[in-house]
Amino acid sequence: MSQITAAHWSRPEDERAGTTLVVALHGRGSDERPMLKLGRLMPDSVTLVAPRGPIPVGSGWTWFDNKGIGRPREESIKETAAALLAWLGEVAEAHSRIVLLGFSGGTAMAGGLLFTDPERFAGAVLLSGTLPWDAGFETPEGLLSGMPIFWSIDPEDRVIPTDLATRSHDWLVAQSGADLTEHVYPGVGHEISQQEAQDIAAFVGAIAAV
Numbered sequence: 001m002s003q004i005t006a007a008h009w010s011r012p013e014d015e016r017a018g019t020t021l022v023v024a025l026h027g028r029g030s031d032e033r034p035m036l037k038l039g040r041l042m043p044d045s046v047t048l049v050a051p052r053g054p055i056p057v058g059s060g061w062t063w064f065d066n067k068g069i070g071r072p073r074e075e076s077i078k079e080t081a082a083a084l085l086a087w088l089g090e091v092a093e094a095h096s097r098i099v100l101l102g103f104s105g106g107t108a109m110a111g112g113l114l115f116t117d118p119e120r121f122a123g124a125v126l127l128s129g130t131l132p133w134d135a136g137f138e139t140p141e142g143l144l145s146g147m148p149i150f151w152s153i154d155p156e157d158r159v160i161p162t163d164l165a166t167r168s169h170d171w172l173v174a175q176s177g178a179d180l181t182e183h184v185y186p187g188v189g190h191e192i193s194q195q196e197a198q199d200i201a202a203f204v205g206a207i208a209a210v
Contacts, residue, residue, distance in 0.1 A: 004087040006052040008032050010039030016047045020122070020208035021095035023088070024050040025106030027129075029060040038101070038192070041201040045208040047095065051087065053109075054080060063109040070129070070164045072108055074136040081112045085120070097122035099204055103192060104159065108132045111168075114147075115139060123148040123207045125200050128157055128190055130164035131171065145177035150203045152183040152196060159190040 009016070022042065024035035032050035039048030053061035055076075064077035092098055098121050102110030107129025114124060115137035126149065151172055153165060172180050181203060185196050192200075 003054055003083055004051050005054065006032065007091075008036055008050050010036065010042065010048040017094045018096055019045055019047040020097050020099060020204070021092050022046055022048040022099045022101050022125075022204055023084075024048055025063065025100070025102040025109045026050065026053065026061070027104030027106055028053075028062040028066075029058045031060050035101075035103070035106075038197055038200060041197055043201070043205040043208060046204055048101075049091070051084070053105075054083065062105060064105075064112075070105075070108060070160050072112070072132045072135045077109065077112045077132055077135050078116075080109065081116050084109075084113060085117060088120070097207070099123045099125065099207055101125040101127075101200070101204075102129060103127045104129045104190065112137065114144060118144055118147065121147070122210075123150075123204070125150040125203065126168075126172075127152050127192060127196070127200075128154070128160065129168075130160050131168040133164060133167060139171065139175070141175045142177035143175075144172075147176075147178045148181065148203070148207055149176070149178040150181045150183070150200060152185060152199075154185050154188040154190075156186070157188075157190050 035050035053063045064072040100110040107126045111131035
């Protein structure tokens with residue numbers, strides 16, 4: 001059974017109550033530390049937590065075993081989704097709302113959480129990745145109705161297969177029902193630029209202000 005055993009927070013526990021919680025999910029082969037940089041730009045009304053993926057891979061960690069880049073194995077991603085939801089049940093009680101933030105493989109993991117329990121979340125930031133297609137999740141029309149979603153990618157990013165990124169974008173636009181904000185960052189590659197980080201902070205800040 002997957003378990004969440006490590007997480008880094010942007011602020012001490014006694015300063016978190018009532019803030020919006022951003023759950024930042026790193027990419028495959030990385031860990032939670034790069035995601036913490038985004039917390040430095042967030043407004044005071046936001047706390048960022050970056051958990052570590054439970055599965056070791058290479059010199060880092062991942063959220064799920066896969067069949068290829070951007071293609072999760074159903075049993076693995078659903079097991080981790082259950083672990084993350086259980087962990088959030090323990091750590092998120094003091095927070096006013098939860099926003100997901102995923103980069104690369106973390107975007108697929110965030111998508112798995114949205115597909116599993118969309119009402120748990122106030123919004124999501126999906127960066128340089130794909131939703132978890134063909135992994136046993138139901139995706140009915142209007143699943144994310146009214147939810148603020150930030151979607152961004154560099155069109156020249158070739159890490160995530162183009163067909164998966166296109167399928168994800170098209171579903172978000174035409175079927176999800178989300179309140180979608182799209183950003184394109186040419187030349188960034190498979191990274192998060194400073195401008196992108198600032199745009200994310202503004203997007204999350206708007207959710208926190210509601």
